[in-house]
Amino acid sequence: MRDISRNLLDQSASLRDALQRLNEGVYGAVFITDAKERVLGMLTDGDVRRALLAGAALTDPAVDSMNREFVKGQVGAPHAENVAKLSERVRHVPLLDPAGRLVDMLSWAEMLRIPLMQPALGGNELAYVSDCVTAGWISSQGEYVQRFESKFSDFLDGSHALAVSSGTAALHLALKALDIGRGDEVIVPDLTFAATANVVLHCGATPVLADVDQSTWTLDPNEIERRISERTRAIIPVHLYGHPCDMDQISAIAHRHGLKVIEDCAEAQGARYRGRLVGALGDIGCFSFFSNKVITTGEGGMVTTANPELADRLRLLRDHGMRRGRRYWHEIAGFNYRMTNLQAAVGVAQMERVQGFIKRRQEIGEHYIARLGTIPGLVMPPRQPWAQTIYWIFSMLVEPRAAGLSRDELATELEARGIETRPFFYPLHVQPPYAEAGEFRVSSYLSSQGISLPSGNEISAQEIDRVCDTVLAIIENREPSQ
Ligand SMILES: Cc1ncc(COP(=O)(O)O)c(C=O)c1O
Known part of the structure; x- marks a missing residue:
């Protein structure tokens, strides 16, 4: 669940206040509430745009332009039922409690998001x-x-x-x-x-x-x-x-x-x-x-x-x-x-399903390697001949000079396209509780260049392809500096 407090505005808010909040990236919609925080209406970017085009001023009250007939979901209703309310047209579904207060929000963009990991809980x-x-x-x-x-x-x-x-x-x-x-x-x-x-x-x-x-x-x-x-x-x-x-x-x-x-x-x-x-x-x-x-x-x-x-x-x-x-x-x-x-x-x-999970992780790893393994600047995870790795979470290195961008730049660009990633751990020797002098060349190198890509048990082959296509498109747009 996210922090939705930034999505709430009271009835005195102006269109400018609403725009400012939307501009902060509060999931694409803000809500006008009464004194008891019950949601009275919703405003998206599109609502504000239409109001301004129709002649409203930025100082006008946001309540005059809000949508009172918005689609809403119920907290406690089955997740699938709330998700089914999202569509190309209805891109935001606020989840309200029985009193009408905002508790959470579903968004269309998020439905297309590829998370780093997801538990598979569809068995017994x-x-x-x-x-x-x-x-x-x-x-x-x-x-x-x-x-x-x-x-x-x-x-x-x-x-x-x-x-x-x-x-x-x-x-x-x-x-x-x-x-x-x-x-x-x-x-x-x-x-x-x-x-x-x-x-x-x-x-x-x-x-x-x-x-x-x-x-x-x-x-x-x-x-x-x-x-x-x-x-x-x-x-x-x-x-x-x-x-x-x-x-x-x-x-x-x-x-x-x-x-x-x-x-x-x-x-x-x-x-x-x-x-x-x-x-x-x-x-x-x-x-x-x-x-x-x-x-x-x-x-x-x-x-x-x-x-x-x-x-x-x-x-x-x-x-x-x-x-x-x-x-x-x-x-x-x-x-x-x-x-x-x-x-x-x-x-x-x-x-009961562990062997399938292990096999799936190995397939995910092989899929990524088949698509990304020959790209200059991307270093694939280790595979020693004596080892059977499971690619717990598919992880690779981004060598900035050859790839044309750093690990962090790649992560930011992927995030903007709905693909969640994670950097490697910081080396322990640089962190306060374990600080230790000395040279830790390899861990420092891996830590600065390592990135993990989406690898949940239930990620589909199409989603892996989407991650790889996106990585390749981002890299192709960069100039390698060697
Ligand atoms: C290498 C390693 N050791 C230990 C732990 C600790 O496990 P837990 O989070 O279940 O306490 C984790 C991860 O979460 C881990 O990745």
Whole structure:
């Protein structure tokens, strides 16, 4: 839902006030309201234009030119019913509450927008969630949590799988289960979502940043070794953008130095390293089910391990340090990182379709590469021969000199054409909580040139073509400077 407060004007507003608001880009329509904020009428660019052409002055009251008979939708009505009111002619549908106040707005332009990511919730999600509600099992007890964990374990390789409240919670629990704390150091890639490093800080330990490798965009094994000290306890390889890290090399280093390996698989469920699924390659695997991930539970995560003692400790820590069967007796100081039955119900439905989601992401990646792979200045994502990437979100680099424009310029131009994109993460070493001196050449380079393109599970081939056609048209209009 957006902030619609800028779309509201009171009855004293002039046509100039209305035009000014419209000019600020408030979604193409403003609304005149009474003292109780009930909508009396609507004004679009076209309404103001027609009023001026008919002889109105900019100082005239906007109420004289507003449209009182506008098409409106109802908050609480099915989304599809409200959307069906949009057409080439009716380009804005305000959603009003029963009192007639503006709550949200649908716009035609937005219907044509291609979002970066979109969850696919068209399977059994609704049925399973309503099952929980009907049965009254909405907290963390209930059969869906076990079903979800068991499906996830089958998906992986039979490892123990514990559902938790987020990917961040999974990572935090993993460090806690390994007893990592004050005085310890953990090696983390400089290019990742910050949660990977935050959890280290929350344990009282120090994240030690290592640069990434240009050929995988993930932790560079050569950089790890240089960062190891007598305080180092663990390494967190992050399978960034769906491409696995070089796990044999990382495991060999960990083995040599007696370090634990926690895989951050938040962006890589289903990716394979030399045929083996990520999440089962280190001591502990951590997954995220935020809404843009391969499968989603809204918020949620999974922590996996083949080690039964670690699984037991993770389970204890997840639930306040209490064991089932001995309520209010705390063996250790734990957390409440449990997943709810409601989330797990969505998770079970998502797992029923997970193989299709993974395949679709790979197809989306291949489609983009087929269309954009030979364009000078565009660098395609890594694809090591030993890796089966899932292109979690299709991401590429824009080299300004060859492409004729920067990543940010491309993003701005795509946004203006209704195509949502996202820049890469900032390198951690430049951000206040993790600031670290030193050279992080590759992560800095990737961070400044990386852009992610729309890759939702339900994006159509036509939409991918529209993104590619638009990228190509924008680039063709630029002069490469080399
Ligand atoms: C690499 C990485 N690690 C950890 C997380 C944290 O997961 P969550 O948002 O579920 O806490 C995310 C993403 O959201 C991520 O991309």
